[in-house]
Amino acid sequence: MIDWREFDHNPVSHSAAHHLTSIQQLLEEQGYARVSDVARKLGITRGSVSVTLKGLRQRGLVVEDDHKHLGLSEEGLRIARGIHTKRILFQSFLSEHLGLPSNLAEQDACKVEHLVSDVTAEALALFLESRSVESKEREAQVHSLEGRIKDGSVDIFPSDRVQTLSSELEKNSSSTHEDNDDE
Amino acid sequence: MIDWREFDHNPVSHSAAHHLTSIQQLLEEQGYARVSDVARKLGITRGSVSVTLKGLRQRGLVVEDDHKHLGLSEEGLRIARGIHTKRILFQSFLSEHLGLPSNLAEQDACKVEHLVSDVTAEALALFLESRSVESKEREAQVHSLEGRIKDGSVDIFPSDRVQTLSSELEKNSSSTHEDNDDE
DNA sequence: CCCTTGGGTTTGGGTTGCCAAACAGGTTGA
DNA sequence: TCAACCTGTTTGGCAACCCAAACCCAAGGG
Structure with missing residues (x-):
């Protein structure tokens, strides 16, 4: 048997995957993406998104410009596209x-x-x-x-x-x- | 978009799935299954298995005979086989x-x-x-x-x-x- | 009879990820 | 200018799960 705990040793979690793809999709749809937009699209609270994105920013997958507008790093984009x-x-x-x-x-x-x-x-x-x-x-x-x-x-x-x-x-x-x- | 949180609204979690199938497999292999056997097979501690199985017992998926030997209920067996x-x-x-x-x-x-x-x-x-x-x-x-x-x-x-x-x-x-x- | 050993449980910690609620800023209408 | 809004963040709770470690208990071996 393969180690069954591989299940959560993935490049990104299910939640993170959807945060990333949401940002990407919002950028395509409306040209920008903010915390609230992501929260709305995912159907969860702004607070949750805020916390999760802080983590993704620290991991270098998500970036934020001077106007609180979100974007994906090169790495983040690569992952989002892969997913x-x-x-x-x-x-x-x-x-x-x-x-x-x-x-x-x-x-x-x-x-x-x-x-x-x-x-x-x-x-x-x-x-x-x-x-x-x-x-x-x-x-x-x-x-x-x-x-x-x-x-x-x-x-x-x-x-x-x-x-x-x-x-x-x-x-x-x-x-x-x-x-x-x-x- | 479909609700992405369906992800963890499954009949059983990944962890539970492996607990169930392990029990089933142990029964076939050696005729009985105890907490330690399951722990060994899954590569986690007895304590973790004990706790998890308590939950599965309450949900009526796992049963325990008078000698601490584990088994699957009809429902549990159905799920294990499906998986x-x-x-x-x-x-x-x-x-x-x-x-x-x-x-x-x-x-x-x-x-x-x-x-x-x-x-x-x-x-x-x-x-x-x-x-x-x-x-x-x-x-x-x-x-x-x-x-x-x-x-x-x-x-x-x-x-x-x-x-x-x-x-x-x-x-x-x-x-x-x-x-x-x-x- | 004591002491080691193995099995099972309990407890305190840590992680991820959600919510609700309280707050802090900025914008806008009146 | 003040209130109503919208945004984003922080914090305490909760639920799954895992671990480590402390305990309890029964069974043997000496």
Whole structure:
């Protein structure tokens, strides 16, 4: 097993990710971004934003000009763009290739955007590149499934297939990492 | 925009997810699970596990027999299985279809397993079902990419393509959710 | 019978991140 | 000029989670 606590050893937290992308988005939308604007966009109080941004400023990701106008440092911009890219890639995959309803795709993409590795993002990009959208027919399947899952009238996934996939993964992974079962 | 704080409104937290799946795994491996066993497997102290499990017991996900042996309630088992399934599905997708090295696939799958919706998992299952593994050729591409990303010698993703994908997503989403831009 | 050992719990600390509330400045209308 | 507003900051609370360390208890070994 990989160390499960990697979960919060990310370049930026979920919260920070949204602070950064909000600033970037506000700059594009209205040319400037203030604490209140960010707070409004994120739906949290000015106080919270103020405190969080103080941290991001100390980390050199956010800058502030003489008129309390916020901006991103080069590093901050790089991170914000990376996150935005990952969000788009995942949303696109979930929506176009898995046939998920767009609000769900957006929601799930938003949750994982700051967690996945750069390599994963690149690999997904290559994938999206090569597959054109010939996956429309899956949308119908997924749509009907959506109802049945809510009813609880269908198991989430046949466990024997999980078993199969699981052992396949194990087989292939033996080459890559020295495995001592528990971390 | 979807409410970004959905991030921590999940059925169980990342931490809880691992506590549950650890118990389940220990039961399979050695027939019983105690606080210390879980602590050892997760790499945290007994004290932390004790406290966390107290919460999970109160929520009715974990049970304890007369000999301090832990188990999962029906609900707890359902959740643990769901999470395990999602992990396998994602790991399988990342590894077999995106060609990621298995340790990376495992790591990323571990990060998102408790975040994605059931519908997403089902859709991914259907996807894996229909595509057999004809994606080996992408592995080489990804492998070489991995090195170049670390060197910083390659942008994470061409931004004009992000633009394209982004506007496509917007177009398709207009049918689904009433959009007022900020949340 | 005592003492070591391992398992479980409790407690005080630290971190992140949100809120509410109190404050400090600046702008503007009357 | 004064009051009403809008902005930004600070502070005390709270909730998750983690750790370290102190404790309690039962089981053995000598």
